[in-house]
Amino acid sequence: MNKTKKFISAEAVGIGHPDKIADKISDVVADYLIEKADNKQEARTAIETLISGDDIIVRGEFKAESEANKNLDKKEYWKSLYWNLKNEIIDKVFKPLRDKKCYNFNIKLSEQSEDIAQAVDKENQEIGAGDQGIVYGYATNESENFLPIAFNIATRILQEVEERIRNKTLLNAGYDMKSQVILEKTKDNYKVHTVILSVQHSKNYDEFEFKTKLSELIKKAAKVFLPNINYDFNILINSSGQFIKGGAEADAGVTGRKLMVDTYGTIAHHGGGAFSGKDFTKVDRSGAYIARYIAKNLVKAQLVDKAEVQLTWAIGKPTPLSININTFKTNKVPVNLLIRSVRKFAPLKVKDIIEKFNKQEIKFSAITNYGHFNNQNTPWEQTDIANKMKRYVLAQLKKRKK
Known part of the structure; x- marks a missing residue:
């Protein structure tokens, strides 16, 4: 048979695909706004881009206060911001593509909604998730970088x-x-x-x-x-x-339209939220990154051969409401012990995730292309808790046998 x-x-x-050009522009704009903020930790960005033919349209919200701009009236501030962003996009996106075409830029950004801001920045310094969402992280032992x-x-x-x-x-x-x-x-x-x-x-x-x-x-x-x-x-x-x-001459490009390319190439689930243009309070991005970090550490610890980690978030809440791990029947230990090890060693609070990721300066535009988990130097690709997880799980198994 x-x-x-x-x-x-x-x-x-x-990198020349129109959707990835749109992603790159959104990340370049986010990088610029965060870099120019006096307090980078408090900068917030949610940038969307549409590129079609000669037209580039950038929209979104941000919060990035700068001492240098406080003396400018609002009209001068927005005019200055427009030209600075236009030059950043040309330098960081189109020059590397050797594209000397003239584009019509239409850049209009607004300040972050007060409703979203109050859900994220709490008075007690506890940071809440910038949106509700379901995110996934995946890792497999079939390759050295733990990708399919x-x-x-x-x-x-x-x-x-x-x-x-x-x-x-x-x-x-x-x-x-x-x-x-x-x-x-x-x-x-x-x-x-x-x-x-x-x-x-x-x-x-x-x-x-x-x-x-x-x-x-x-x-x-x-x-x-x-x-x-x-x-x-x-x-x-x-x-x-x-x-x-x-x-863009052949096809319109839009931010967030290549989600599977950004992650695991259709091999694993995707929660549906785009990464590009967003700061780390947006769990579409940071949550998916920490889910990948968890999955990779579980595989590195040899507790599973492959893992898909699902985290669910509610806007304004500092930690995920649920954690689920699919091991595809490759787990060497009970799944409930895997989850307990995750809760014990992985940073799950939004504040802790941001602190971990900000220990090294991340340029979003440097990871726009070829998958967000393909750069082994990023903090979410570290396997620094794998040994701790393994020792903990083995110790718990030993206790159960007594």
Whole structure:
């Protein structure tokens, strides 16, 4: 009897994809507002961007008081803010894309709602969640960075292509690109079934040479995560035909429209809230980051082979209302002990999460692309509580046996 084949799929997008341009703009604006605030810990941002054709529209709310702006009247302040943000966006977003196009900027921000502000900043210094929400974090032991192999390959392919564009060894390529990887689950590991890659290109290009180089990059990227790779897999490059028009010229881009690309490439759940443009009081962002931190530490502690951590929040409340852990039947110890170890060692209060994350200066715009959990230097990628969790759980098991 033939068993049904099991396939795992993941996708990624490049830095020139219109949705990621919108995400980047929102993060650049958030970075700027937080950096200019006298008290960075009290700065608040919730920025949304729409980019389409020649138009860039930035909207949102913020709270970031600055001594330097107190002497300006409101009209002068908003005028100064507009030009500063416009220059920041051009320098941080479009220059790296080598995009010299002229855009119509429409930037209008308002001050954070008093209702939201009073829910977040309590008189007793306890910080409440900036919104209600459900967030997920995921980790697996199938790769060194605790991310799914399919997502790793999809992401690595685009990073390889981008590097070749920058060093001019892949000519006539543009930064708008998208990859998709389909792996077939085998008895011991995975085998590559299909890789789909779309890369923007100039009108006059050598199609055969272009696709040959991309095929080589695909195989090189896949081999990093599957050393014993099979090379008999399907490769589809620009399967719809030509891909000349890209970026916002071809498709509108909106902040938060690539949620699965920001996390685990469809392998795990996503709560639905976007990350980009938001400060750490927004648990859509910080809650998802701490959920990833918890999942990764559980896997690092070898208490599970994979874990998906779900946290639920209510606006104004300092801690999650519930914690759920799905181990996909890979847990070595009872799940209730895993949850107890999380409550004991993981920072769960919004205030504690922010303090942990702010121990090193985080630039949101530096982590916009290629997944928010792909930079191993960020604080939520640390595995500093894994040993504590393991010792605690083993001690609790020992007590139960007595």
